[in-house]
Amino acid sequence: MKLKVQTLDATAKGDIELNDDVFGVTPRADILHRVVTWQLENRRGTARGARERSDVARTGKKFGRQKGGGTARHGDRRAPIFIGGGKAHGPRVRDFNPSLNKKVRALGLKMALSSKVASESLIVLDTFDLTEAKTKTLLAQLGKLGLGKKALFIDGDAVNDNFRKASANLIGLNVLPAVGANVYDILKHDTLVLTRAAVEKLEARFNG
Incomplete structure (x- = not known):
């Protein structure tokens, strides 16, 4: 499927072809529930x-x-x-020793990404590059994208340093590199924002 690519200023920057095997999977509540439960159990500390x-x-x-x-x-x-x-x-x-099959974990992530596409809550940006780490400047740019109350921004190998610093004080905005993409964080946010590099990394993660 095709999705339009924008800049931080909400200017059109062409299209991107999303892999249907990653972004076009039909979500299942039972799979997503199992993966989220597994994630939260892994976070629990024992006394x-x-x-x-x-x-x-x-x-x-x-x-x-x-x-x-x-x-x-x-x-x-x-x-x-x-x-x-x-x-x-x-x-x-x-x-607690939680365990979950790798195939189920991978399927859960695909379904989480696909659910954002299905609900039209996925935005693809060209890059997160900022010339200066100014929160006020970033906030003015993000206002044009029409984000929800909570948004998750996922970049490629590493998040742009200026973007990370500028977004640190913004409530409801979280940033991750592509390697940190997970089902719980994706579902917890109203909007998912990916860069071109993040899309490539996520698709390569499943195809590799």
Whole structure:
């Protein structure tokens, strides 16, 4: 399919042919849900486990009389109330170990890209090149593109340095290189903006 290419000033810059195998896949909610769930599970950090009563290296010998000592009954020094004793109901290490087939992950990314094309939320720009890193200048240019509240900009190998600096203070605008393109971020934003280089990198990523 063909899509028009623009500049940051919303000036026409020709057309680009998008690969239907990457940008023309019919989205499936179940696939997208599996990939997003896998991504979010990978972000989860596990707690550092505490040593509980059975993990503490202290004597298990009964250190006092059962009765007649004038104190509570205790069987060993590993009890949580003693200094050096085991933690009562402490945090435990949980390994979620999420796994997802590579083919399903690749299919999910294709579907996320295709969903933006289907909803007409994909914009292709020639480049993100800016002569100076000025937020005010960039904001005036982006106003002509008709972006939504949240927009994701994806460049080629690396994001233009001036563009990255100028966009750093803009709320709802995020920037990634092509290698960082992922299903969760694409679906989370109202508009996806790609450069010609990003389109080439994404297509090469699947064809390679």
